[in-house]
Structures are given as structure tokens and as C-alpha cells.
Amino acid sequence: xxxEKLSAHLExxxxxxxxxxxxxxxxxxxSFLGMYAGEHTAGTEFVIxxxxxxxxxxxxxxxxxxxxxxxxxILSWAFIxxxxxxxxxxxxxxxxxxxxxxxxxxxxxLVNALMFCFLAGSMIAVSATAIGIPFxxxxxxxxxxxxxxxxxxxxxxxxxxxxxxxxxxxxxxVEKFSSIAAxxxxxxxxxxxxxxxxxxxxxxxxxxxxxxxxxxxxxxxxAGQSKFTFWHILFxxxxxxxxxxxxxxxxxxxxxxxxxxxGFASAGGMxxxxxxxxxxxxxxxxxxxxxxxxxxxxxxxPVAYSAVGITGAICVIIAGWTTANxxxxxxxxxLQAIMPKAKTWKITLIVGSITTLAACFPALVMQLLDFVAxxxxxxxxxxAIIFIDYWLFPRIGLQSNLAVVKNLTFNIAALVTWLGSxxxxxxxxxxxxxxxxxxxxxxxxxxxxxxxxxxxxxxxKWSK
Amino acid sequence: xxxLLKLVSIAGLILTILPSIGVFYEVISQEENKYxxxxxxxxxxxxxxxxxxx
Numbered sequence: 001x002x003x004e005k006l007s008a009h010l011e012x013x014x015x016x017x018x019x020x021x022x023x024x025x026x027x028x029x030x031s032f033l034g035m036y037a038g039e040h041t042a043g044t045e046f047v048i049x050x051x052x053x054x055x056x057x058x059x060x061x062x063x064x065x066x067x068x069x070x071x072x073x074i075l076s077w078a079f080i081x082x083x084x085x086x087x088x089x090x091x092x093x094x095x096x097x098x099x100x101x102x103x104x105x106x107x108x109x110l111v112n113a114l115m116f117c118f119l120a121g122s123m124i125a126v127s128a129t130a131i132g133i134p135f136x137x138x139x140x141x142x143x144x145x146x147x148x149x150x151x152x153x154x155x156x157x158x159x160x161x162x163x164x165x166x167x168x169x170x171x172x173x174v175e176k177f178s179s180i181a182a183x184x185x186x187x188x189x190x191x192x193x194x195x196x197x198x199x200x201x202x203x204x205x206x207x208x209x210x211x212x213x214x215x216x217x218x219x220x221x222x223a224g225q226s227k228f229t230f231w232h233i234l235f236x237x238x239x240x241x242x243x244x245x246x247x248x249x250x251x252x253x254x255x256x257x258x259x260x261x262x263g264f265a266s267a268g269g270m271x272x273x274x275x276x277x278x279x280x281x282x283x284x285x286x287x288x289x290x291x292x293x294x295x296x297x298x299x300x301x302p303v304a305y306s307a308v309g310i311t312g313a314i315c316v317i318i319a320g321w322t323t324a325n326x327x328x329x330x331x332x333x334x335l336q337a338i339m340p341k342a343k344t345w346k347i348t349l350i351v352g353s354i355t356t357l358a359a360c361f362p363a364l365v366m367q368l369l370d371f372v373a374x375x376x377x378x379x380x381x382x383x384a385i386i387f388i389d390y391w392l393f394p395r396i397g398l399q400s401n402l403a404v405v406k407n408l409t410f411n412i413a414a415l416v417t418w419l420g421s422x423x424x425x426x427x428x429x430x431x432x433x434x435x436x437x438x439x440x441x442x443x444x445x446x447x448x449x450x451x452x453x454x455x456x457x458x459x460x461k462w463s464k
Numbered sequence: 465x466x467x468l469l470k471l472v473s474i475a476g477l478i479l480t481i482l483p484s485i486g487v488f489y490e491v492i493s494q495e496e497n498k499y500x501x502x503x504x505x506x507x508x509x510x511x512x513x514x515x516x517x518x
Contacts, residue, residue: 180512184505187477191484195497198488309498311480311505 020089026258032265035253038182040241040269041189041277043123043320046300047368048240049281053289054142054298055228055369056221059212065230066278069237070270074263076238076245077254080383082263084390085254092251093337096382099389100414101403108382108418109334115243115375116331117351120324121358124163125365127320128155130301130313139299140362143224147360156359163321164352167328168345174329178322186272188315192307193280196287216286222296232437236369237274239440242376246444247383298366328352373436380440381421384447385414398455399462406462413454420454421447469511476507 052062088095096105129139137151147153166174202211213219221227228236244250245266254262281300288303289295300320304312332348339347358364364371393400403411424446425439483500486492492500 180509183477184480184508187481188501188505191481191497191501195484195487195494198490199494202488308484308501311498311501314505 021255027256029262029265032262033268036266036269037272040273041186042323043126045277046281049278050285051369053282053285054222054225057217057228058219059217061230062217065233066237066275069234070274072238074267077266078263081245081250082254082260085251086260089255092248098401098404100411101409103409106338109337113331113334116327117355118358120327120355122364123320123324124160124359126300127317128159129299130316139297141296142298142366145363153360160356163324167325168348174325181318189277189280193283196307235437239376240372242440243379247380248386381418381447384444385451388448388451413458416454417447417451420450472507473511476504479504
């Protein structure tokens with residue numbers, strides 16, 4: 001009964017899913033600045049920063065690579081995603097439906113939901129590493145793929161159950177709690193890093209760069225890890241949110257902006273979360289490695305706890321939980337678009353169960369960099385389709401929004417583009433050995449090219 | 465009352481970040497910093513949760 005009431009309440013929330021956002025709901029630059037800073041300072045930051053250390057990133061490579069990569073990400077939000085978002089003012093899903101048709105959009109939603117499940121799963125695992133501290137359970141190593149034992153599975157299932165239960169009750173309260181926690185979390189990242197610097201040998205600020213090179217980002221990968229160069233870091237920083245900017249998923253957020261320039265507000269997330277927080281968590285992990293004699297155990301909870309005590313552990317739990325919770329909810333919404341008659345809470349329950357099962361496998365956390373890159377790459381072609389459909393098609397005599405104009409449920413040209421560009425990326429990786437982090441850029445242009453060619457061929461039958 | 469709770473929240477944030485700078489300049493110890501940060505955390509979340517509840 002209670003669930004039904006809450007579910008009914010959720011259905012009443014007006015999110016303008018199938019209509020443009022009215023001017024009365026538009027928001028200014030500042031609100032996007034805070035939102036981006038909060039959204040991109042999350043549980044993933046406790047994993048990504050340390051993984052740069054594990055992959056042997058050099059200090060100068062990291063500082064410059066993140067600076068430039070994040071700058072390119074901001075430009076992608078501002079010049080690719082935001083202009084269409086404020087002109088159309090509809091969600092990505094609705095615009096995709098107009099271009100690709102209902103069935104292809106459903107396929108996109110299904111893939112999106114699965115990716116969300118895995119992402120939320122990694123965050124549940126991050127929270128579990130902090131909750132497991134009092135029980136001293138054996139934790140997974142960087143090279144592990146399978147659960148470290150029954151105690152780990154029990155803790156993950158407990159965290160997953162609580163997270164899923166809260167997600168079924170709705171999104172509002174978690175979102176409010178996230179907004180409260182965001183400024184505090186940013187300061188905990190910063191404070192933890194500053195507090196451990198003396199232990200690494202930084203006695204005054206002038207020592208920092210030397211210590212960074214010698215003890216933190218040494219340029220030497222840990223055993224079993226590949227080496228990251230300046231280019232890996234630049235492309236990872238640029239494309240780790242590829243699904244959001246050039247993949248256009250943030251249209252759903254930026255459609256509330258007064259002006260397209262709100263895209264530049266992503267700088268709040270990039271330079272706070274993806275710069276300060278990544279550097280800070282890397283510093284904490286370097287100290288952990290130094291103190292544990294390069295132990296390959298990888299657990300954000302104990303790392304933060306050893307740096308700043310209970311506050312650090314609470315920060316990891318909250319960061320993981322506040323990321324996992326809305327991600328489960330979003331995955332549920334994506335699935336609900338496919339099964340509109342199913343109750344939201346029932347779908348969220350299914351999604352939460354898949355997420356919890358995934359969270360038991362540490363591979364999800366240990367391979368987070370590759371997973372994040374894959375997640376963006378798989379969804380990115382749809383962004384290229386929207387960009388070309390919106391800007392180029394009216395200028396070259398092709399029909400925009402083909403599915404809605406011709407009453408199609410499946411735009412074959414869009415399907416060919418999606419699968420074709422992914423196949424092309426796979427072949428590039430296979431034949432040239434190019435790593436996944438570098439595939440986004442050629443992939444986007446390939447998707448654009450395939451969409452133009454396939455649309456010429458596909459739209460011929462209507463022009464006869 | 466609201467102003468007081470806001471001040472307490474801000475004090476919480478200051479107490480979260482400032483002691484770490486004290487550790488860096490060797491004014492306070494790591495252990496003291498951990499206590500200050502925990503108090504800061506409670507001061508930040510406490511009033512905020514009361515605010516939201518109201």
C-alpha cells in the first residue's frame with residue numbers, strides 16, 4: 001500500500017518527458033555549475049584517481065592531461081550538446097524516438113539500462129569496502145575478477161538490498177541528500193589529501209611536485225597493470241562522460257537552461273570532480289601503497305579511513321550510495337520506457353537485483369576505466385546521429401526526424417549507423433591495437449559519415 | 465533559529481577542511497584532525513537534515 005502510494009506520487013512528478021520545457025522552468029548558469037560539481041564528485045572518483053596511480057601515470061602527464069582533457073569535455077558539452085538541448089528542449093529519448101523510431105529507441109534504452117546497472121554495481125562495491133572495515137573482511141586485489149569470499153558477498157548483498165529498497169521508494173529524497181552531501185564530499189577529498197601530504201614527504205608547497213613525481217604519480221605501473229601516457233589521460237578525461245556530452249544524454253538536463261552557454265557550467269564538474277577529486281584520491285592511494293608496501297589490495301573504504309578516519313569511511317559510503325541510488329533509478333526509468341505499463345518500483349527492484357549481483361564481482365571496480373570508456377563508446381553513435389540529423393540534414397536535402405515524419409518504428413539508417421560504427425571501432429582496435437580510450441573520436445566521425453551515407457540510401461525510396 | 469543553524473553548518477564545513485591545513489603545517493596531529501573532521505561532518509549534516517525535515 002505504502003509502495004503504491006509512493007509510486008503514484010512519482011508518477012505525478014512533471015518532468016516534461018514528451019514536451020518542451022516551458023520558459024517558467026528554465027534555470028540560470030549558476031544552478032548548472034553546482035549541479036555538475038555535485039554530480040561529478042561521486043563514488044567513481046574514489047576509484048578513478050587511484051587507478052591512474054596503479055596504471056603508472058606520470059605527474060606532469062596527469063596534471064596536463066587532465067587539464068586539457070577536461071577542457072575538451074567542457075567544449076563538447078557547450079558546443080555539441082547544449083545548443084541542441086536549448087533549441088529543442090526535449091529529452092534525449094524523445095528526440096531519439098522522433099529520429100530513430102520507438103523500437104530502436106527501446107533498444108538504446110535497454111543497453112543504457114544495462115550499463116547503468118553495471119555502473120551502479122561498481123558503486124555498491126565501493127560503499128561495501130567502507131562498510132566492511134569493522135569486519136576486517138579480505139578485500140579484492142587489482143587483478144581480481146571474482147568475489148574474495150562469502151563475507152564480501154554478504155556485505156555487498158546487504159548494501160545492494162538497502163540501496164535498491166531506497167531507490168524503489170523514489171528519487172526525491174536521495175537527490176536532496178546528494179545535494180547536501182556534495183560540498184562536504186568535495187572538502188573531505190581535499191582535506192584528506194592535504195592531511196596526508198606530510199606523510200608522503202611534502203613539508204612545504206614547494207616540495208609538492210618533486211614528491212608527486214617520486215612517490216605519487218611515479219610513471220611506473222603496478223604489477224599486472226598497463227602503462228598510461230599523457231594521451232591515455234587526456235582522452236580518458238575527455239571521453240569518460242562521452243555518453244553525456246557527444247552522446248547527447250545531457251540534453252535531458254541542459255534543456256532546462258536559459259542559454260546554450262550553460263554547457264560551460266560543466267567546468268564545475270570537470271575541474272572539481274574530475275581534477276581535484278581525482279588528484280586527491282590518487283594521493284590517498286599512493287600513501288596506502290607506500291604504507292602497505294605496494295599491496296595490490298584495492299579498497300577505497302580502508303584507503304579513506306586510514307587517511308581521515310571515520311569521516312573518510314562515511315564519505316566513501318555516501319559517495320558510493322548517492323551515485324548508485326540515482327543510477328539504479330535511471331536504469332529503472334530506461335527500462336520503464338520499454339515496458340510502460342509495469343510499475344516503477346517493480347522495475348527498480350529487478351534492476352537493483354541485477355546491480356547487486358554485478359556488484360559481487362570486483363572486476364567491475366578494478367576495470368572501471370575500461371568500463372566507463374566502453375559505456376560511452378556504445379552510446380555515443382546515437383549522439384552523432386542526433387547532431388547530424390539536426391544540423392546537417394536540412395542543409396543537404398535529407399529529412400530530419402524521419403521516424404516521426406514517416407511514421408516509422410525503426411529507422412534502418414540509424415540502426416546501420418549504431419551497429420556499423422561500433423563494428424568499425426572494434427575492427428580499428430583489433431587491427432591497429434588502439435586502446436578503447438582512443439576510439440571515441442574516430443568513432444564519432446565514423447558514425448556521422450555512416451549516418452549520412454546510409455540515410456542517402458534509405459531515404460531514396462521516399463524521394464522517388 | 466534558521467540563521468543559527470546555517471552558521472553551525474558553515475562551521476561544520478570549516479571544521480572539515482581547516483584542520484587538515486593545520487596537519488600540513490604541523491600545528492595539530494593526524495589523530496586530532498580525524499576528530500575535528502568527524503565533528504565537522506556532524507555539524508554539517510545535523511542542521512541540514514533538521515532543515516529538510518521541517
